[in-house]
Amino acid sequence: MSEQEAGTDRVGRVVGDSRTNTQEFRVIVDDEAYLAVDDLVVVYSDVPGLESPLATYGVVTESESTYEGVSYETDVRRIGDSGVLPAERIRTASVSITRMIPEVWTAPLAGEVVNRATGPSRDDALYVDDMGRSMPVGLARDGSPVYLDLDFFDGTKGGHMSISGVSGVATKTTFAFFFLRMLTGGSYKRKTTDDHDMIGHSLQNTRILVFNVKGQDLLWLDKPSLEFSDIDREMWDKLGVEPTPFQLVQASDESQASLKPNIPSVSFWAPPRGDSSVDSVLPNANRTGVTAFYWTPREFIDKGLLQYVFTDASDSRNQLQFLLERVQAQLRRWAVNVAGTNGAVVLRHPSERESSQEGNKAVAPRSGEQQIHNLEEMVSVVRSYIDPDDIDPHPDWVGSIERGTVLAFLRRLEAASRPNRLGSLVRSGSQQSINRDLATVTVVDINSLHELAQRFVVGVLLKDTFEEKEETGKRTPLSIIVLDEMNKYAPAQGESPIKDMLIDIAQRGRSLGVLLIGAQQSASRVAPDVMENASIRVAGRLDPAESERNQYGWMLPSTRARAKLLKPGTMVLGQPAVPLPVVLNFPRTPWATRAEERAAETDTDLFENLDSSLSEDI
């Protein structure tokens, strides 16, 4: 024992006036030492029969101070003012036990020396030695890295991440992107083998799909940040990743030759302006390099996107669903491409097709046939089959469905197809669906869209991503989906196709390599099936009432109390590999997270050119 006692990391002794047990103990802190909440400590106790002392690791959950020898509260005046009462001011700390090595669950001995856990013993306290592949995800208060076991994110042993916290202060999305930058910027190998790690290498091929739901926060991933300081750079250095913004790739870049290696790329997508037939995007984004996306009527029909128009919880009535499926099936049977306009279709009964024009071969529209170039036209044609003005509805389309249901269906469909809703997202023209293979990160900006359209886009892209992986059956390269406001897409109450899909991804995505990073203000309002499947849990500042809910049972009571007070840039991390929540800090990102943070790069470029041209003239 004397060996450990001689160490400079001694902070005090195990208090002996109350009982220690295998869950917690208290420390009387030495005069020249201190213990702060979240600090890690280790105690070595002799246990008969064990060859080496039992190492008990713990995390400080509370720091306390009192005067010893004080029996009345007013005694403090006699100590502090006149100083006539001798008393000893002491510091103590409560410690929650997190680990014992070896696993002999024996309480640490009263009076034993308590050491700060540093170096190897700190890694032991945080179970770093148990991790399959450790990746730094932040720094502890003492500046040393906090690790996450990637095996519990990428699907090897667990998958998905859930980030909770109050909007604005919790920096949920910023943390998600910091995490993704770490993930795609480094190589994290399995410690136990020398073999090249398949997943470790394929991390750089990871495809990340992100929805920009609020403001324009995610549209500056390629822009250097003004707020990025030397302190942040030092933190990144400790984390082992070169802090660079993501590099922009545009759909028009054919070669991608200008891309630097080892820096993840990003592409930006936004819906086209509703009133314009050209591919101009984003009414409110004062940035370039954003590509417009939409679906043609042909894609809409082939991919069965109609169901994503009916994503409201109240749309799940049986009859409506029945009609929806029927209409979807008929659209698929009847649609024929129109020659000359990409993606436009006419509806023609299969029996009326000319034999030479089977399949998807384009035809010239006949007289009386209405061409479908957008959603409004499609609705109009569908109406002529299911609720015509003068004649009976077409039996292939409606069957025996009541007229009331048909009208309800049409009413919803028409409302959805207005230009300010889904109208601008479905149109004929050159192929403009989102290409997720273009860049590492695909940012889809839906913040300017109506909620109905937001759900449509999210639903369609989730489906695409998931189906693609289902078809290949391969886990790698990983496909990661970042979704803010998870409570909107997978609410705890109600049913919707998107919620079903998210639950499906949460349950099966792990084995298919489809991983969710969900963020929400309150975990209690997200479907439990989605929350419970997230192996990695992260929380920023929590609403006081929210922090008491059982969704945060993975935190210690002291951590919950602190979660109400966390500052931006500080998060609590919970992961299966480490049975205690760890509070970590993460650095500012080298890219801007708001428009105001952007460094004025274009201006400097201009001046540089000016300088060189001037010097040439002279």
Add this chain to the structure above:
Amino acid sequence: MVNPVSKAIVSVSAWDPGYGTNLDFKDFGDSDSVEIDDSVEYIARDWRGIETALPSDPLDIFFIDGIQRIEARLEIFGENDVVPRSALLGAVGAGVVHWDRRLMKSRFKELLHRRLVVLPVGVTPETLGSLDSSLLPFEIRHSKGSDFTDLQDAMQKQMSELEVSLAKSIDYEPGSLVIADGRVRRDHPVFVVGYIKSNERQYLSGKPAEVVPEIKLGQRTPIFRIEGSFPRFSWYIRVGDISGGHGWQGIARLEVSAELSMDEVASYAAMTTEYLPIAAPPLHLDPRAPQNLIPIGALERELRRGLGDAELVNRKLREAVYMR
């Protein structure tokens, strides 16, 4: 090797009312016939409460106190004994509180403890040979007689010795004040001021005796001299004002060796009049308020705590006696 004494049987007396009692025998000693000179400062008819003026603030004030506790009575029955003889297991402690007036802070400077076995006269330490002192370390002392009071006196003497040794260890500088709880003794260094909180013994008579209960907070009586084998100077001060109490409540007596000059005595008298009332506890905090000074009270508590749990000590003792 056969040693007749080592065959003595030691046992713990089953029950004794003195167990765990904290004894305080401090204010006995002066006989009733002690002679008083009440005119060393003022003649008797001029006695009144005196306001004092401090030449300078004391920088350091020390308080010394000791405690003792009887843990158990042992019975020793030697081979040649007809009846068992009594010995005493007890503990004494003494300590110093240093009140630093510059920092306005007090702290325990020294805390000494001794666990003792007091043997009656004629009983050798070897008698205890079979007692396993590793379980309960103790030192052995001898008393002058074999009565129980002789044993107690020996304990008392041990405590006094500790207190005196602590007083001697104080790095005294002129202008400091050293207060010892209880009477000042011949072997104390001359700078020690004895603090007597009880007023059971009456020293003064006539006008001076009438003046004592009349003095106000911040006043002292004139100095008087107590003759006898160890002559001392003494004075009364008021440490606390008790409205509704009788006049002697809140009065404490102080004494110093008569070897000091009158100027020195007056200086100590001024310091005690000025500073001890600050150290007096509010009435509601201490049943012995206001005379039981806060530092002394705290010191006694701390010393008593340092003696350990009486039950546990007794358990260890039985273990040492019977489990050998």
